[in-house]
Amino acid sequence: MSEMTREQTEALIQEVLEVYPEKAQKDRAKHLTINDQEIEKSSKCITSNRKSLPGVMTIRGCAYAGSKGVVWGPVKDMIHLSHGPVGCGQYSRAGRRNYYVGNTGVDTFGTINFTSDFQEKDIVFGGDKKLNKIVDEINMLFPLAKGLSIQSECPIGLIGDDIEAVAKQKGKELNKTIVPVRCEGFRGVSQSLGHHIANDAIRDWVIDPATGKEFESTDYDVTIIGDYNIGGDAWASRILLEEMGLRVIAQWSGDGTLAEMENTPKAKLNLLHCYRSMNYISRYMEEKFGVPWMEYNFFGPTKIEESLRAIAAQFDDKIKEGAEKVIEKYKPQWQAVVDKYRPRLEGKRVMLYVGGLRPRHIIGAYEDLGMEVVGTGYEFAHNDDYDRTIAEVGNATLIYDDVTGYEFEEFVKRVKPDLIGSGIKEKYIFQKMGIPFRQMHSWDYSGPYHGYDGFAIFARDMDMTLNNPCWDSMTPPWKRMGDETAIAAE
Amino acid sequence: MPNVMLRYNDKGDLLFYVAKKDLEEVIASVETNTDEAWGGTVELSNGDKFFIDPISPPPEFPTTLRFKRG
Numbered sequence: 001m002s003e004m005t006r007e008q009t010e011a012l013i014q015e016v017l018e019v020y021p022e023k024a025q026k027d028r029a030k031h032l033t034i035n036d037q038e039i040e041k042s043s044k045c046i047t048s049n050r051k052s053l054p055g056v057m058t059i060r061g062c063a064y065a066g067s068k069g070v071v072w073g074p075v076k077d078m079i080h081l082s083h084g085p086v087g088c089g090q091y092s093r094a095g096r097r098n099y100y101v102g103n104t105g106v107d108t109f110g111t112i113n114f115t116s117d118f119q120e121k122d123i124v125f126g127g128d129k130k131l132n133k134i135v136d137e138i139n140m141l142f143p144l145a146k147g148l149s150i151q152s153e154c155p156i157g158l159i160g161d162d163i164e165a166v167a168k169q170k171g172k173e174l175n176k177t178i179v180p181v182r183c184e185g186f187r188g189v190s191q192s193l194g195h196h197i198a199n200d201a202i203r204d205w206v207i208d209p210a211t212g213k214e215f216e217s218t219d220y221d222v223t224i225i226g227d228y229n230i231g232g233d234a235w236a237s238r239i240l241l242e243e244m245g246l247r248v249i250a251q252w253s254g255d256g257t258l259a260e261m262e263n264t265p266k267a268k269l270n271l272l273h274c275y276r277s278m279n280y281i282s283r284y285m286e287e288k289f290g291v292p293w294m295e296y297n298f299f300g301p302t303k304i305e306e307s308l309r310a311i312a313a314q315f316d317d318k319i320k321e322g323a324e325k326v327i328e329k330y331k332p333q334w335q336a337v338v339d340k341y342r343p344r345l346e347g348k349r350v351m352l353y354v355g356g357l358r359p360r361h362i363i364g365a366y367e368d369l370g371m372e373v374v375g376t377g378y379e380f381a382h383n384d385d386y387d388r389t390i391a392e393v394g395n396a397t398l399i400y401d402d403v404t405g406y407e408f409e410e411f412v413k414r415v416k417p418d419l420i421g422s423g424i425k426e427k428y429i430f431q432k433m434g435i436p437f438r439q440m441h442s443w444d445y446s447g448p449y450h451g452y453d454g455f456a457i458f459a460r461d462m463d464m465t466l467n468n469p470c471w472d473s474m475t476p477p478w479k480r481m482g483d484e485t486a487i488a489a490e
Numbered sequence: 491m492p493n494v495m496l497r498y499n500d501k502g503d504l505l506f507y508v509a510k511k512d513l514e515e516v517i518a519s520v521e522t523n524t525d526e527a528w529g530g531t532v533e534l535s536n537g538d539k540f541f542i543d544p545i546s547p548p549p550e551f552p553t554t555l556r557f558k559r560g
């Protein structure tokens with residue numbers, strides 16, 4: 001289908017809304033909009049971070065998912081205890097592919113699921129005793145674990161366990177960092193509050209207690225914040241920063257460690273990739289320790305170049321030269337990628353529906369390949385995310401917040417994109433509809449997608465998905481021969 | 491009485507940020523903004539008004555302050 005005009009998109013939204021009862025219609029209408037670059041403040045055109053409507057299929061997660069799954073989980077030398085029944089941790093285990101180096105089970109613990117496996121009696125009599133025992137057990141079995149975080153699942157808050165008391169007492173006893181996180185799944189409207197709670201826990205239990213720690217810093221210390229090393233993303237970013245002369249002293253939290261988190265306030269600049277999940281702690285460090293932070297974008301050569309220069313501008317000439325050298329060095333590499341894939345992808349239209357930063361950050365990478373993003377939306381964004389989105393997407397682009405399963409399907413049927421990028425729950429629905437799909441949370445078991453190295457993989461993956469011969473086999477052969485034969489055969 | 495984080499953005503404007511409210515706006519005007527004191531009624535670029543008793547000497551930004559709805 002060709003370009004949709006503003007009016008057509010508006011009509012589409014109206015049509016999709018029609019099936020809802022009146023009240024739901026009014027509510028959902030506020031979450032769907034058409035981009036208008038004239039508007040500076042997103043609050044004028046879209047409502048976000050509200051409770052999902054009962055009865056619709058939302059694609060969101062819970063606060064526990066935001067804290068354990070996103071922020072804390074990747075800190076590799078700590079053990080993250082899913083405190084409560086076994087399911088929350090087990091079903092989400094190792095789903096986020098936060099790569100790390102280390103010996104799993106010895107000094108790193110990223111892919112192991114630790115849980116207190118609550119039973120009825122723990123709910124009835126309280127689980128603090130059990131938690132006490134677990135902490136001792138973990139300490140005995142995994143002496144090289146640098147610390148422990150207690151990730152509360154729903155029941156913990158409901159039965160009123162005092163995990164803070166246990167954490168304090170045990171922390172003193174064992175002389176280890178033990179962090180109680182109040183990220184019960186029922187808090188907030190999505191995983192977003194879980195990020196915030198996790199950030200606050202890092203502030204109170206990691207950053208503040210470590211304030212006086214010795215650290216030998218240099219003038220070129222930076223940190224990578226809000227990069228979860230999905231498929232190696234943070235590594236592909238880190239080498240670029242190092243090549244331009246900076247020293248990366250911490251990765252948050254993909255392939256990160258407790259010590260790195262503790263050292264972060266000593267950095268000269270915090271580089272923030274996922275604004276949504278880690279802006280809170282960045283703001284805190286700016287206020288308390290005077291460490292400035294800036295957002296950057298390492299998707300696709302255009303944005304990487306912009307970001308490298310913007311980062312370098314915060315430092316002296318040596319770094320600025322370094323940045324230019326890096327840009328120069330990688331030009332032939334990415335040019336070859338563009339030359340190879342652009343002709344195969346030019347003009348293709350993409351619809352995105354992802355999480356924290358990707359609905360706006362990836363757009364540049366698609367544009368570098370000559371593709372166009374015709375619809376985008378966030379699961380759990382806030383207004384400040386949409387503020388940042390308006391400038392990135394073209395006018396008349398469809399924007400959907402906390403889209404429901406039904407709306408997403410209807411939009412796709414009408415907009416007819418060539419490619420969809422969203423999560424695992426959406427993947428098979430759209431593939432069965434015959435539309436190429438990439439799982440853009442975990443890069444569909446591929447990656448990295450950040451940095452120049454990542455761009456090459458990104459381009460290959462998009463081509464592989466879009467131009468896959470399987471899409472020609474959607475219609476069975478007996479239906480493909482001219483219509484009449486098909487009818488005769490039936 | 492929201493807790494407000496105040497910080498400068500890249501352009502040097504003072505930003506008014508309330509995490510709980512998802513409010514991030516540039517401060518358009520401050521009633522008292524001298525070398526001795528900072529505060530009074532603060533108006534944001536979206537028209538919202540907040541109030542804080544003038545602080546002297548003026549606070550150093552970034553910082554967190556408690557405002558009243560004005």
Ligand code: SF4
Nearest residue numbers: 062064088153154185
């Ligand atoms: S909502 Fe509660 S029970 Fe469900 S996964 Fe989250 S923490 Fe577990």
